[in-house]
């Protein structure tokens with residue numbers, strides 16, 4: 001059988017990795033797909049002499065790939081929301097299947113893109129968009145399809161986890177580690193997407209959609225990054241038996257779905273608390289399966305290429321199938337998506353770590369305790385440190401039981417108004433992931 005012809009748009013980190021692995025493992029991949037996969041065209045902005053592209057049509061116009069009648073599958077690896085959206089829609093319009101690693105595109109424009117793809121009977125595959133080399137889309141969409149999924153929680157940004165790990169283990173500075181993550185090709189074109197949690201929120205939006213059968217709703221995700229974390233809190237968390245990880249949490253509750261990304265204390269003995277460096281991990285809790293954990297490289301050239309090519313193989317296998325009989329893009333049949341709302345962060349529930357800077361006066365602890373108890377917030381533990389020499393203040397660290405966020409907000413406002421409390425109260429959410 002003739003090989004399937006594909007076009008790669010964007011020969012950067014992921015495009016380059018995809019090109020290399022497709023060449024290196026061509027035979028293995030063809031044995032799996034049932035046909036060879038031939039790169040017939042590459043769109044790139046600047047020449048890339050490190051790649052052996054003799055015999056391949058080269059263009060600097062991605063739309064040439066989208067309209068090239070020879071090409072069956074367009075691989076979108078340019079990134080961003082603008083050109084990428086036009087490119088993908090153009091490819092679909094021209095009856096081509098699409099493989100993309102672009103979580104921003106899927107999280108923000110996925111509903112539109114999948115609707116167009118259905119109209120045209122083509123597949124848009126996006127395994128590489130979430131957790132790089134971990135086949136977690138496939139695991140949730142196909143492997144766990146028996147379950148009512150209760151929650152998904154994941155370390156889903158490689159750059160952020162790399163930064164937190166290097167800072168904690170080697171005492172390196174934030175800026176220094178971020179620069180290395182950029183040099184290694186882990187970071188987004190705009191690295192604030194990584195460190196402010198936007199990239200993780202894109203990925204969590206996609207995970208929530210395929211886990212709960214809801215439309216993609218990135219605009220409703222609560223997003224908090226790692227830039228405000230302090231070494232003091234990392235160390236106090238450690239002393240209490242926790243690790244701070246940047247976690248995406250999507251939980252289905254009776255009132256709605258929690259969709260939130262933020263630094264999180266996790267008990268240090270949990271497997272996921274020990275996922276370090278560029279590695280990612282996604283826990284999925286299903287009512288039948290119980291908790292499952294998927295682990296692997298969250299970013300990087302070849303791990304991400306692994307997912308792009310797995311999608312290519314899937315598409316090649318499914319190309320001749322009736323579109324009605326394919327795995328739905330968002331796991332659930334498009335006419336069976338649910339309107340269960342996304343909850344605002346104030347309505348989400350978790351445990352909390354609070355750090356209060358108290359004046360060294362008697363009675364502050366009693367006031368703190370009564371503010372919390374008046375609001376029905378149960379304290380799990382309190383750690384009071386020695387007076388700090390530089391400011392004469394006493395750090396007071398509390399862990400609460402689970403409570404709805406609005407009550408913590410009220411409590412923090414009351415705490416900050418106390419005479420004996422100085423400056424803002426630090427709040428970090430805590431998840432036990434049982």
Ligand SMILES: NC(=O)C1=CN([C@@H]2O[C@H](COP(=O)(O)OP(=O)(O)OC[C@H]3O[C@@H](n4cnc5c(N)ncnc54)[C@H](O)[C@@H]3O)[C@@H](O)[C@H]2O)C=CC1
Nearest residue numbers: 010011012013014044045077078079101102185299300304
């Ligand atoms: N780097 C990683 O580890 C991962 C990246 N991704 C996603 O993969 C996509 C690509 O990311 P990277 O490869 O890291 O980025 P990159 O910046 O290394 O590569 C993008 C390439 O596309 C080219 N490009 C951009 N616009 C173009 C245009 N209009 N015409 C032709 N070429 C164009 C750029 O010159 C560059 O070579 C992004 O959506 C990213 O979020 C997903 C998973 C992991």
Ligand SMILES: N[C@@H](CC=O)C(=O)O
Nearest residue numbers: 157158159187188299
């Ligand atoms: N910038 C992303 C790349 C993979 O999705 C990350 O660091 O996780």
Ligand code: NA
Nearest residue numbers: 127130134136
């Ligand atoms: Na993946």
